[in-house]
Amino acid sequence: MAALPTLLLLALALAITTTNAAAQPTPPQRERLALQAFLAGTPHERSLGWNAPSAPSPCLWFGVVCDASNATVVAVRLPGVGLVGALPASTLGNLRGLRTLSLRSNRLSGPIPADLLALPALRSLYLQGNRLSGRLPGDLPSSLHHLSLSGNELDGEIPESLDGLLELRSLRLDGNKFSGALPSLSALRRLEVFNVSYNRLNGSIPSSLGSRFPRESFAGNLQLCGEPLDRPCDESPSPGVVIPPPVPGNTKKRRLSGAGVTAIAVGAGAGALFALVLFVLCFVHRRRRRDANTNNKMPTPTPTRGFTPSTAPTSGDMGDITSSSKEIAAAAAAAASGGGESQRSRLVFVGNTHKDGYGFDLEDLLRASAEVLGKGGGGTSYKAVLEDGTTTVVVKRLKDVAAGRREFAAAVEALGGVEHRNLLPVRGYYFSKDEKLLIADHLPDGSLSAALHGSRGSGQTPMGWAARVQAALCAARGVAHLHAAHGLAHGNIKSSNLLLRPRQGDPDAAALLSDYGLQQLFAPPPPSARGGGYRAPELVDPRRPTPQSDVYSLGVLFLEILTGRSPAAAALDLPRWVQSVVREEWTAEVFDPELVRMGSGGGAGEEEEMVALLQVAMACAATAPDARPEAPEVVRMLEEIGGGSGSHGHGRATGEVEEEDRPWGTPPAGATP
Template sequence: MAPYNLPQSLVLIALLLQVTASYSKPESEILLGFKASLANNGALLSWNSSTTPCSGDKENWVGVLCDNGNVWGLKLENMGLSGVIDVEVIKELPGLRTISLMNNNFDGSFPSLKKLGALKSVYLSNNKFSGKIESNAFDGMQSLKKIHLANNQFKGLIPLSLTILPKLIEVSLAGNHFNGEIPDFKIGILKSINVSNNELEGQIPQSLSKMSMYSFSGNGNLCGAPLTSCSSSTSKKLPVVMIAMLAVSVLAALAAILAVILLLRRRHHTPLSVEAPPTVRGHKKADSADLDREEQGSSVHSTTSKKGENNSGKLTFLRDAAERFDLGDLLKASAEVLGSGYFGSSYKAALMTGKMMVVKRFRHMNNVGREEFQEHMRRLGRLGHTNLLPLVAFYYRKEEKLLVSEYVNNVSLAVHLHGNRSRGHPSPDWPTRLKIIKGVAKGLQYLYNELPSLIIPHGHLKSSNVLLNESFEPLLTDYGLVPVVNQEHAQEVMVAYKSPEHKQNGRVTKKTDVWSFGILIMETLTGKFPANYLQQGKGSDTDLVTWVNSMVREGSMGEVFDKDMGVTKNSEGEMMKLLKIGMACAEVDVEKRCDLKEAIEKIEEVKERDNDEEFYSSYTSEGDVKSSRGLSDDFSYSLS
């Protein structure tokens, strides 16, 4: 036996040495080899041999994600990169688990990612990839959870190997040229799929029948649940179904509103004020601590939950400097109901230490798994900006989610714009409103920079989600929640899904948050509450944008600006500049809508006072007044 064992042993030793050599190759050398394959790589100047990519969990190279001194991810987004994605090089990174090259200029065929079998997430959306994806393109990728290939130029059939991945939970193939039938995704854990705006046909598989209908919109020849039955004409019946669903939604919303009104009248025995919108009415004291009672009811149910689920009731803190407390401390605290709506309920809790916290209980998040929810919350917890309200802690249970943040004493912009003045919330003057808009712009820009993989980094921007501190510095809240909201409820509860593009074709884009920002600018300048925020699902044809456009066209500028703002001859020109920016942001046509970067640059140029006396008159003289489309033509447009 010895003559045969010796050569086999030598072969085994040689293989082990080869594997050891490959793994011992410095990660910096591997990444520099990958950089060399990329064109327009000027954004990667920090990638050089003078430093290592990682120092513990801290990245030294831009776009490198680190874990315990090793590279576990590449996030090279919005860098103008192109060239070759050299899979052969980066497969030598043993810890690589996620890669995102979104919003670049990569083209050509789909890269051979199956050689990176340990990947958990892949984001290649918003590039110029083209051609067919081979049926076996995802063979062996047993760990893959998320694949995003939206807004490229892929064609052909959806690869079958994608349908049998055991851990796949999220698929985005929207905005391509995939054709044929949708294959049957046999794995039961898939939670989100979007194949909208392709060229697909035939019956939607039964396994996907409970997904949102908007996941399949823009494919004229698809049929079956959640769309119309294949036995009828899809092209004729689909609008009827949509109208019927809208009618049901409206009736349900009216019934819910009526029930709330009746309940509140019974509790308070006083008529509701109709002067302020529902989102900015005064707070009420919690009856025997509503939060305590509701949580106790939930806890009873939790004892019968599935074996292995963590029901410890512990809060997960996201900030090292945050004051520590537990769920019991919140339940013992005196509670005040701040608001309750379609998205959930908010409570102000006073801890024994005197610290004031806000606890938000969210509905419509029950489809989110523990791991995905925790991962996304930690991502939000790492954000830090002057104009963002920090997320302090969260609590996960399958049936409910709690998000905890610090209480801001000066309430929201909505209260200051529309609330009852007798309650001590004076209307902000022009300099204050300008300061608020500039702060909101900076907060949005930060979200766009830090959450580039999200199509809509905020998603729920409205005046009641802009809190004001004692210096009237704005703090954005409820940001970045789109990935953890149930798809079937997103269009009902989130402002982004009331945009013109969603109304027209069921899509949201990178410019949808810009539309919300434009509405906010108009609301701040006019003092009028937007109907869009109160509409469930679809926007209104008689909304704030329509009214402002008509006033501008008619030259009735004296009726546009909120008189409580304190309009003066030296400020009206600057107000008009800001209104002009708001109109360009709220342009109905997405292609003509200005992008966020352009809007922010223009906003920074707006001043409290204007010394150019001819500016205002040039925009108010009859015959020279521009519509919102004409005004926005002053900007150079590019897709964000």
């Protein structure tokens, strides 16, 4: 009899539970069917577990979020879950209460369904990192706060109707094929994040946008001009402007007679003959004056301090400052005593160097003190402190240069025109028969290689995770700019060529790539030269780098950041090693023990970012070149890991944008493929 009250209590509890479950609101059947139709119409690589018995309500499904009363679906977040193909119409467009939709980093293609863009409550739409095509409709919901469509294949003009989305906080359209003029968007007072880089836009940048956003927001549009780009708008007509034809009736007045044409031809011939005679006289005069100067030339005085001229370079030790001075002094002394060669060989500045305060000459380099910074395959780099004590530069003494004077000068002049916050500017060069020098800025914080590998066992604090992610993002941005804005391949991406800046400066310029675009100048490597390291497997001749080989090198650089292992180590194929460890022991064994040991308080979020960067690195280091992402796409993936400018960057909008800082989605443990 004692058991009877217990059974009654259990039955009562069961009845109460059943009653509460029945009273609990659930989304309408229409929304459930819409979600199931979307999943059935979109091929996907992983099961999401939406039909699992443990999740009877859509509010319990992976990636689906309902409102507080579980009455309607308000968010669908399925980033990076392997969705493939076209977005089916009449599916997600039936979720009338949907506020946030995130399908980023999948492989969706085709146009964006019109009913999806007509959702009345939609506030945040994240479709970046797919293969969507077609035009961007002009009738977007006025409720939008965040629109991110970067990294797709959308084309056509950017609609003027975007100026009516008064609540818009962030607009990302970069990395598409948009063309035409850029709308002013002057009414978007709340816009905080804006990017249309790497499209096909033309014309002038509206002042309402150029005064609010940095140049990176507009980079990669070769026909776009005006502030903040260093490309002034000229007076020539923009593409699409029709030049009016000549006014009828004036044609005869402009037509020249036969006699007039003959007179012009005779005059041009006489002028050319006169110019030729004048050139010959000037050449003879300069030749005689040069011979006289050579016969009366005084011996070169010996400097009183710093460099000691030497007739031959001294090999020297890495830490021997005296021998370092002798090595670089040999190059400078050659110009001071080179006879006829010295008349043509001089220190030449390129780009905007003179505007930045560079005014020294070869004699100043001759008197400077120097020390070796490092030696690589392209030559030796020196830190040179000029005699005034206020100017410090890096002088790279190149070796095995096969290019002639004109080819060398043209290549370096082109590099002098490259300007980007993540690329070390080339300041000048010197070319003679025996010596070739490059001049660049000196960054006192050293390289990523020294930060990663130099502190081990020395008691110094290892490089933290936030700084590593920022360095990776800076490297990717520099490479993307070379590829998109200049059509150049870097060709020599490695951690020793990624130089660090003081951390109190601009976080987006925390690291700069150096030694870019130089490979074409060198002689062919010997047949016995070993590949591997950072070099892509398909790159037989290092003088012919490609954008795909640069992306491979970026992938290896990211793996070095994650693992703490140097690809330059003998017999270490870093991508293959990582693949083997992940396959056998999973990812925890891949990461740098010093990084894991620091544990900088990032917790699970930091671990997720490390896994996300590992995925990006392995995609970049794919064996097949066609399987690798393009550099702008790599930038976008890294920005997603770190929220736009690294984990502690700036420039991101508030609210729903922070949700997009998360890495790719992972289905729940109960979902099986």
